[in-house]
Amino acid sequence: MDDHILEAHELEEGEALIPQADWFNRSETLQKLRKNKKFPTIWCSGCGIGVVMGALIRAIDHLGLSNDEVALVSGIGCTARMPVYMDFNTLHTTHGRALAFATGLKIARPDLKVIAIMGDGDALAIGGNHFIHAARRNLGITALVVNNAIYGMTGGQYSPTTPIGKRATTAPYGNIEPPFPICELAIAAGATYVARSTVYHALELDKFLAEAIAKDGFSVVEAVSYCHTTYGRLNRLGTAADMMRALKDNTIAQSAYERLAPEEQAANAKIVRGKFLDVERPQYTAAYAHLITRVQGGQP
Amino acid sequence: MTVQLMQGNEAIGWGAIAAGCRFYAGYPITPSTEIAEILSRELPKAGGKFIQMEDEIASMAAIIGARLGGLKSMTATSGPGFSLMQENIGYAAIAEIPCVVVDVQRLGPSTGQPTAPSQGDVMQARWGTHGDHPIIALAPISVRQAFDLTITAFDMAERYRTPVILLTDEVIGHMREPVELPDFSAIRTFEHEVTEPPEEYKAFRNTADGVPPLVPFGQGYRYHVTGLLHDEFGFPTQRMDEIDPWLERINTKLDKHLDEIALVAEDAQEGARVGLLSYGCTARAARHALKIARARGEKVDLLTLFTLWPFPEKQVEAFGERVDRVIVAEMNLGQLAYEVERVVGRKKVVRVTRANGEMVTPQMILDAMEG
Numbered sequence: 001m002d003d004h005i006l007e008a009h010e011l012e013e014g015e016a017l018i019p020q021a022d023w024f025n026r027s028e029t030l031q032k033l034r035k036n037k038k039f040p041t042i043w044c045s046g047c048g049i050g051v052v053m054g055a056l057i058r059a060i061d062h063l064g065l066s067n068d069e070v071a072l073v074s075g076i077g078c079t080a081r082m083p084v085y086m087d088f089n090t091l092h093t094t095h096g097r098a099l100a101f102a103t104g105l106k107i108a109r110p111d112l113k114v115i116a117i118m119g120d121g122d123a124l125a126i127g128g129n130h131f132i133h134a135a136r137r138n139l140g141i142t143a144l145v146v147n148n149a150i151y152g153m154t155g156g157q158y159s160p161t162t163p164i165g166k167r168a169t170t171a172p173y174g175n176i177e178p179p180f181p182i183c184e185l186a187i188a189a190g191a192t193y194v195a196r197s198t199v200y201h202a203l204e205l206d207k208f209l210a211e212a213i214a215k216d217g218f219s220v221v222e223a224v225s226y227c228h229t230t231y232g233r234l235n236r237l238g239t240a241a242d243m244m245r246a247l248k249d250n251t252i253a254q255s256a257y258e259r260l261a262p263e264e265q266a267a268n269a270k271i272v273r274g275k276f277l278d279v280e281r282p283q284y285t286a287a288y289a290h291l292i293t294r295v296q297g298g299q300p
Numbered sequence: 301m302t303v304q305l306m307q308g309n310e311a312i313g314w315g316a317i318a319a320g321c322r323f324y325a326g327y328p329i330t331p332s333t334e335i336a337e338i339l340s341r342e343l344p345k346a347g348g349k350f351i352q353m354e355d356e357i358a359s360m361a362a363i364i365g366a367r368l369g370g371l372k373s374m375t376a377t378s379g380p381g382f383s384l385m386q387e388n389i390g391y392a393a394i395a396e397i398p399c400v401v402v403d404v405q406r407l408g409p410s411t412g413q414p415t416a417p418s419q420g421d422v423m424q425a426r427w428g429t430h431g432d433h434p435i436i437a438l439a440p441i442s443v444r445q446a447f448d449l450t451i452t453a454f455d456m457a458e459r460y461r462t463p464v465i466l467l468t469d470e471v472i473g474h475m476r477e478p479v480e481l482p483d484f485s486a487i488r489t490f491e492h493e494v495t496e497p498p499e500e501y502k503a504f505r506n507t508a509d510g511v512p513p514l515v516p517f518g519q520g521y522r523y524h525v526t527g528l529l530h531d532e533f534g535f536p537t538q539r540m541d542e543i544d545p546w547l548e549r550i551n552t553k554l555d556k557h558l559d560e561i562a563l564v565a566e567d568a569q570e571g572a573r574v575g576l577l578s579y580g581c582t583a584r585a586a587r588h589a590l591k592i593a594r595a596r597g598e599k600v601d602l603l604t605l606f607t608l609w610p611f612p613e614k615q616v617e618a619f620g621e622r623v624d625r626v627i628v629a630e631m632n633l634g635q636l637a638y639e640v641e642r643v644v645g646r647k648k649v650v651r652v653t654r655a656n657g658e659m660v661t662p663q664m665i666l667d668a669m670e671g
Contacts, residue, residue, distance in 0.1 A: 068520050073365070084524055084535060089517035091368060092526040092536075093361065094391050100353065100361030105517065107349050107362075108323055108369025112518050130361075133354040288349060295344040 032057045032067060034087045042081050046240025048199035048225030052146050053082050055202055055223070056115070059209035070113045073102040075127060078153045078227075079119035079146040096126030099134040102141050110140065110285035113213055120147045120161040124180050128160070135189035135218045139284040142212045143191075143220045145182055148227040156230025167234040182222045187277050192217030194277040198224040200247035201273060208275060216283045224251070224271060247271075303480045308446040308472040309376075311479060312402055313338030315450025316374050318484040321400070322348035323371040325362035327355055327381060330414040331470040332404035335376040356381035360388035364397045368525065370516030372454055372489070376402035378470075379421055380411060383428065389463050390429030391527045396504065396550065398457035398514070400450070402466040404473040405580075407657045416657030417470035419580055419631040423638075425465045426609045434554045436561060437465040437609040439580040443477040449606065451487060456561065458490040460554060461511050467608060469631070471581035471659065498522070502532040506545060510553030554610050562612035566619065567602040569594070574669055575601040575623035577616070577640060579608060582629045582660045589665035600669070611639045620644025627652060627668050629660050 043049050060070055070088040074080035076095035083090035089112070093101045098116040106114045116134075123131050123145045134141060150168060151157040158168035161179045168175060186194045193215040195208040205223055212219035226232060226243035237243050254274025257265065306314075313335050316324070324339040326332075340350040348371070353359040356377055363373035377385060382403045392399050405421045407413035421428075425437040436456050440446040446468060453464040492513040494501065503523045505512045515521040524534035531542040554561060567590065578586035583604045593600045603619045605612060616639075620626055626644055628637040629652040641649045652668045654660045 067522060068518060071517050084526070087522055089368075089522055090524045091365070091517075092524065092528070093364075094387055094527055097357065097361040097388065100358035101365035103351070103353070103358070104323065104325060104362035104365025104367075104373070105369045106365075107351060108366040108371040108373075109516075109518050112369070129354050130358055133358070288344075292344045292347060292349075296347070 029054075029057050029061050032060065032087055034085055039085070041085060043078060044229045046228055047078070048148065048244070049079055049082060049146055051199040051202050052079075052144070052205065052223045052225065053085065055205035055209055056082075056144065057086065058206045059213055062206065062210045063214060065113060065213075069111075070115065071105055071109075072115050072117055073098045073105065074117040075119075075122040076153075077119040077122045077151070079117060080122055082117050096122055097130065098122065099127060099130040099141065099143065103134060103139055106139055106141050107285060107288065110289070113142070114140070115142045115144060115213065117144045118146070119152070120145060120149060120182070121151045121159040124160040124182065124185070132185070132189040135186055135191040135220070137284045138190055138192055138218045138281050140216050141218060142209075142215070143186070143218070144209065144212075144223065145220065146223045146225050147182060148225040148231065149179070150227045150231040152227040152230055156227070156234055166231070168231070169234065183220065183276050186220040190218065190281070191220045191277065192279050192281050193219035193275075195220070195275040196222040196224065196271070197273045198247040198251055198271070199226070200244050201251070204273065211275070211278070215278075216286070217281060303478050305476050306443055306479050307334060307474060307476050308440070308443045308468060309334035309404065309474065310338055311443045311447040312376070312450045312466065312468070312473075313342065314481060315447040316400070316454070317342055317346055318447070318481075318487045319372065319451040319454035319489045321372045321374045321454060322346065323363060323366035323373040324348070324350045324375065325353050325359040325366070325373070326375045326377065327353055327359050329356075329378045329381045331406055331473050332376045332378050332402060334473070335402060335404075356384035357387060360385040360392075360401070363399045364388060364392050364395070367397050367399055368517050370518075372398070372458070374400040374402065374454075376404065378404050378406045378414070379408040379418075379424075382421055382424060386424070386428040389435075390431060390433060392463040393429065393433035393435060394431075394527055394550070395525050396461035396514070397463075397525075398461055399463050400453045400457055400466060401463055402450075402468065405467065405469040407655070413657045415470070417581060417631060417659065418655060418657070419469055419582060420635070420655060421467065422608060422630070422632065422635040425467050432551055434460075434462050434550055435465065435609050436460070436462055436554065436607070437467045438563070438606055439467045439608050440472055440606065441580060441583045441604060443472070443475060444479045445606070446472055447479065447481060451489060452563070455489040458492065459511065460557060460561075461514055462554070465609070467580070469581045494521070503534050504530060504546065505532040506549050510549050510556050558610060558614070561607055561610060562615055563606035564612050564615045565604045565606065566615075568622075569599050569601055572599040572601040572622070573624045574599070575603060575619055575626045576629065576665060577603045577605070577619070577626050578629045579605040579636065580631075582631055585660050585662050586629050586665055588662035589669070592662060592666060593669060598669070605636075608636065611643070613643050616640060616643045620648060624648065625650055627665060629665050631655060631660055
């Protein structure tokens, strides 16, 4: 998908071998992109966010949802620019507030699939309060957190998920703050579906996102990505391809992790990928619908 | 309906229900909390939804989200919460999402005096969020008017696609007066109508009256909403040929409807050389002062502003031309007085101010008339 987009804007108008409109018509997935918005995306070449966008579109496609049934809500940051490229009901809000806007939208329209798209700084620093409370309410929203462990758009400042010791433009001597474990935080706060994968494992992301969107509850998917232009450069982690490879080498599937001996698990420094939680609890909008019925004198 | 003894905050709650408000998000804060309590009880009965959010930032965000979901929405707060809401009030202004924000003013700054009245948020209501933007602020002077202006606030929010601030105060909010509310079923507020098919819909296009119709999400009209400067479709843009007409439209759209927006009441007296100008709870003291002065045989005019923003320039200017002195009474250190001075000239204006939690008294206004 990304290749098509790259070719599309590298070519002059009329030079494409296949008319651009045909690419869109050939693929249901590409149909979910916005044809009237000029690509390219604002993301740096090699960025992982585009992979997440692809996974999200494939997940929605897989569920057979029409474009009208889906609303994407985002905050501010590189990741938060994602909705503008997709042909759904799209709401690009203020920094950290995606889940708060999404809360109102979901309560007003419980039938809509509301997906909040956030980066790590957006979701967990400025938006941390909204994140834990949306999880606590078990509101039927999917929180997609693209975690690249840095503030990319503002040029590489440390975020609430930057590992200890890593450098950022505001941590020139290395970060001394412990990072938030996003999935554990979501579980503790009350989410009912929690999974993590990476932009290297795109097909796994497709699956987790499809499950999360189908879930009637607060679902969280952490998509581990990278920022080669800031974090990678400051920490000498190589090119985008090197950082993509590192996601393959430095992660372990949950099934493999569970087969490790206890001492090996304790020593594990790799990021564990997998579905960590999938439970049922009353979903907020369903509970409120019951409340209305009860108050109006009907059977609860 | 029968005559009831009712608080201003209660009247605002009923006004919201009557206006068709079906979503409320808020965070508890004195002296506004009764509004949330009433709506948590009444909204589900009307099939509406109430949620107590984690803070005022989230409350403001939630009402914008709910309005995009198709529900008329409101929040209520007081000064400290109003400060937190400014971020997303700016968002509602630029994205042109109708919503009503009630600010029951208390004495500030900061935590100030939570149970004491004030009119200290007049400038915050106009300029509290960053950047140039349109905004409407209405200030009721009685319990019944709190009900009426809540309905007006919803109507104007929808009609002009803008946040409307119902700028009331602790006195009006907590004061009890006998009121007779009208039949709600006869009350209508503006509803958007769209005639074009989805493929031709532009949520931010220019129209004759400057206000394009808004279609809620999930009805086949897919579009983008952003707090970035945007084109007619809502897509972010940095092109001057798209930014300039948009800027022009949103910052002049209220000007096109000033005659409908500027709500004032004038009590004029032939030959008056002194004019009183006030709003909100202080307008009650001004009325009292007027009564006393006229009983003494003095000739005095009174202009009560119900719309504070956009400032009713035309009406205030005409008022200022008829009198030699304009006495502006308000419960702050002179906020709306700046605007009056700008319009009628600084030398004509006498300020009567108080910002210690006690009301401006009729005597203070009478003293200023003599001074």
